[in-house]
Amino acid sequence: MQAEVKAIVEQSLKKAREHDSRRNAGQAYAYYTAVVELSPENRSKVEKEFTDVLCEWGLQLEQNNRIRDVIKCYEHSLEHYPKNPRMLNNFAAHLLRNAEPIKAIQYLKRALEADPSFLPAERNLQNAFSMAVDRWHFPMLNDRHRNHAFDKAIRKKIALGYDSVLDIGTGTGLLSLYARDAGAAEIYACESSPVMSEIAGKVFAKNNADEIKLIPKMSTDLKIPEDIPHRVQLVITETFDAGLFGEFVVPTLIDAHKRLLSDSGVVIPSNATLYVAAIECEYIRFRSSVKFQKPNHFGPLNFENISVLPDEPYYDTENLQNVKICHITEPRGILDVNFNDSTEILSFSVDGLKNRITTECRYDGTIDGLVAWFKLHLDEEITIDSSQGKSCWQLAVFPSIPRYCQKGDKISISAEMSAGKLKCSYSSNKLVNKVEECVFHLPKEVITFLNDREYISSLTQAASIANEEIESVLDTSPFPIFGLALMKSNPNCRVLYYQSEDLMLCSFIEKVFDDNEIKGEIRFLNDFCEIDAVVDRIFVHNFDINGELTDWGQESYHDFFSCFLSPRGSLLPGKIHLMGQLVFSEDLPKMISVKNSNVQRFCSSVSTSDSEKTSDEENSYESTPTFSDKSPSYKLAEFINEYKINQVFDLNSSLYQHEAISEVKTLMEMDETQIKEHLITFGKFDKSKKLPNALIVWYKIQFSENNVCETRRNDSFMNHMAVVLPDEIKKSIQRDGEVKIKILQFYLNFTI
Structure with missing residues (x-):
């Protein structure tokens, strides 16, 4: 019997290696599985081969949307190799790509236990933490002024008798804790995120808040009396993004008024005002549009009458606190929404124009787009301004093609709702181009690439010194400046290979190619393996816009691209x-972890007389919170900090102190x-x-x-x-x- 098993194992191993050499990963995996199951003593000998094949087979399965089979293969393989860090990490990577960060975290921690120096697992663990808990939770909880303002508003309402509370989107449960210590009789906290709901449960337990009922549901799924016994008198929610409506606060509050809030009940915040202004800002210009006015840094190439805008139809968010920004128009309120008026909220649930204002330019300049921010009125006296100081909210940016304007020019600014989100735009009969432009809507990485004059100049300089023997070039950058410049300056270069599935980008490249009368051809690739001849020069742009080098997984990008190089060919860049x-x-630590000192309650108690005070000290968002030993000491940080990261990516340090x-x-x-x-x-x-x-x-x-x-x-x-x-x-x-x-x-x- 043993001889028969040995023969099967030897034959299976032979078959596995044959299929592996032919790139038949599925068959190779099946035969390797037979080897490790029938012959435990050979597992260590074939571990690397087995892992290589499993990883390749897993990628093929995922590409064919067979994620269940991926999970089965990895779970089965890990029964034989439970401490293989690469296997654990790659399985986690599949889970992350399929939006299962919590499950991925378990396998990544196992990978690092098996090998603490296995850095791909550590990097993926940081990604998993970021996916499990949105990073905005950290600056939000560290925003003492925001916390202070909500604390005061909650105390005032509960002191007036609104003492049955529903906290919608409770997150860590902080606002519910404020309500408890303000004397609320009943508190219900709902949270749809499984991770945040788990964190809130731990926070409530640690702070002895058993009286708060935590419900792991969206508020729109709550039922009376199954989840809450009756309608409540006070709804608290802080579900606002930089564009005010982006976290779907409108449908949430429409439903709350209809089913969950009593007729005499109130909402915190009570209302909000949205402000907008046309701006001149070089920082925004370089990241939001490309207008080829001074093309010197493009070497021999010209881009006449072409402009580029982002392909994102809504808005971007930016921290512009430390950026030079000039308001071309006076900031104006453009929208008001009363969260305590269900009819008014309902009007914002319908897409379309909500308001249009006319304003005028304050001086000669360039309009780079619009910015919007809001004032959140928690009650009649307490207001949070999202544009002020160290607010956890950033500004909403609506970019446009840069347009010259003159003092006194009138422009019309519109605010509309589109698919539940805010959209702002402007128009003016005077602000038109003298020459008709061709506008392309392209990914942000293309825009930032084309606006980086120093990098583009380096590329065109590298292209200009290429020798005359170059006949073909492969350019892997977001836009093939290097390849196009080389082809125009070197008539011997006849073929440019470029990989893209973006039809708008391909059209843009073809227009530049035709307008510059470049000889030769562009061959657009879906896959680099479609290259059918050797290449003389390859520019490998393996940089991610967020600040990392591209992870090529198992494969060396030098080895991969070298396969396409001619004997005299070379790869650029030379060194990195x-x-x-x-x-x-002070800013960076607040982006990655929470301090308990930033979430504590304001020390003074609110009486009826307190709530009637109108001094700046008592009611202004800008007043500095003070604390005393009589204030409860909330323990919250340790639970959300389980998901902290130590590396901040996608950072422009010039925006932060x-x-x-x-x-x-x-x-x-x-x-x-x-x-x-x-x-x-x-x-x-x-x-x-x-x-x-x-x-x-x-x-x-x-x-x-x-x-x-x-x-x-x-x-x-x-x-x-x-x-x-x-x-x-x-x-x-x-x-x-x-x-x-x-x-x-x-x-x-x-x-x-």
């Missing part, structure tokens, strides 16, 4: 260095073939001054010795990242210790 600088920042504490250091040269450790010494710091609490990290891209471009710039095509340092760094400095940063590199992944 990781750069870093230590900084002190920070102060350089060290010189700029080269941290390492990126090498996708290496797994190694780097140790960088930043030296000692004066402990009597500000100490570093974060490391800003970006890339230096080198095309040649004298052609170098760094990505930490206001007009960079990509953002960068920051690593928030642990408190132990500060303690080390206070002990007169040196600051040393250890970087673990796993191919193109790294952790600090």
Whole structure:
């Protein structure tokens, strides 16, 4: 019997390797499975082969929308290799791509337990935390003024007898805790997110809030008397995004008025006013549109009468606190909504124009678009202004093609609802182009790429020095500036390969190609494997707009693209260095973790006489909260901080307060073939001054010795990242210790 099993195992292993060599991953996986099941003693010998095939087969299954089969294969394989970090990580990656972050977190933690230095699992764990708990929860909970304002408004209403409360979208449960300690008789808190509902349950238990009934449902699914015994007198909700309506507060409150709120009940906030202004802002211009007015940095190429706008039909959100922004028009209120008037709320549930105002330009300038913000009136006296100071809300930005205007020009600004979201636009008979333009709506990464003059200049410079023997080029950037510039300046270059499935982008490239009278042809690819000949020059743009290098998974991108290179061919860029600088920042730590001190109640109690006060000290959002030993001490941070991350991606550090504490250091040269450790010494710091609490990290891209471009710039095509340092760094400095940063590199992944 043993001989028969041995023969089957040997034959299965042979078949597995044959199918693997032919790229038949499914058949190879089946035969490898037979080997590991029938021959436990051979599992360690074939573990790498088995894992390679499983990962390849899993990708093929996912591409064919067979995610259930992916799950079955990985779960079965992990029975044999329960501590294989790569297997655990890749399974988690499938789960993340299919929006199952909680399940993915379990496998990623197992992967890091098996191998703490397996960096792909650590990076995916950060992604999983971000997917499980939206990052806006952290700055929101750290916004003491917001918390203070809601606390005051809740106390005032409950003091007036509105003491049965429904907290819609409770999140961590903070507003429900405020209601409890304000004396509410009944409190119901609903939350549809399973993760946030679990966090709220832990928060209530830790704060001895058993009287708060937590219901893990959307408010629109609540039923009386199954979930709550009767209609409530007070509905509290803070479900607002930068565009006010984006978190579906309108249908939520329509339903609440209809089924959940008593006829004499009230809503906090009571109403809101939306403000809008036309702006001139270079930062917005470079990220929201491309108008090719000064094309010198495009080398030999010209883009006459072409403009580019984002393909996102709604708005972007930006923190513009530290950005130069000029209001071309006076800020004006354009919408008012009374959350206590069900008829008025209902009008905002219907798509279409809601208001139009006419205003005039205050000076000569360029209109780059509109910005909108709101004042949230919690009651008759307490207001939160989302445009002020350190508000957790950013501004809603509605970009447009930059238009010149003159002082006194009148423009019409419209606000409408579209698919439940706000949409603002402007028009004017005077603000038209003298020459008719061709407008293309393209992804944001194309816009930021085309607006990065320094990077584009580096690319066109690299293209201009290409020798005459080049006949073909492959360009993998968001827009093939390098390839087009090379073809126009080098008549021997006849073919440009470019991968894209975006039809609008392909049309844009073809127009530039035709307008510049470039000889040769563009071959658009769905897959790089469609390349049918060797290529003389390949530009590999493996940068993600959020500040990372593209993860190629199992495959080396150098090895992959080298397969297409001619003997005399070469890859660009030549080198990529990781750069870093230590900084002190009050803003960055608030983006990744919550402090309990920021969620505590305002110390004074509210009596009837208190609620009648109208002084700035008592009712202004801007008043500074003060606390006393009599205030309850809420314990909340530890539960949401289970999902904190230490690396902030998609960061433009110029938008946030920070102060350089060290010189700029080269941290390492990126090498996708290496797994190694780097140790960088930043030296000692004066402990009597500000100490570093974060490391800003970006890339230096080198095309040649004298052609170098760094990505930490206001007009960079990509953002960068920051690593928030642990408190132990500060303690080390206070002990007169040196600051040393250890970087673990796993191919193109790294952790600090």
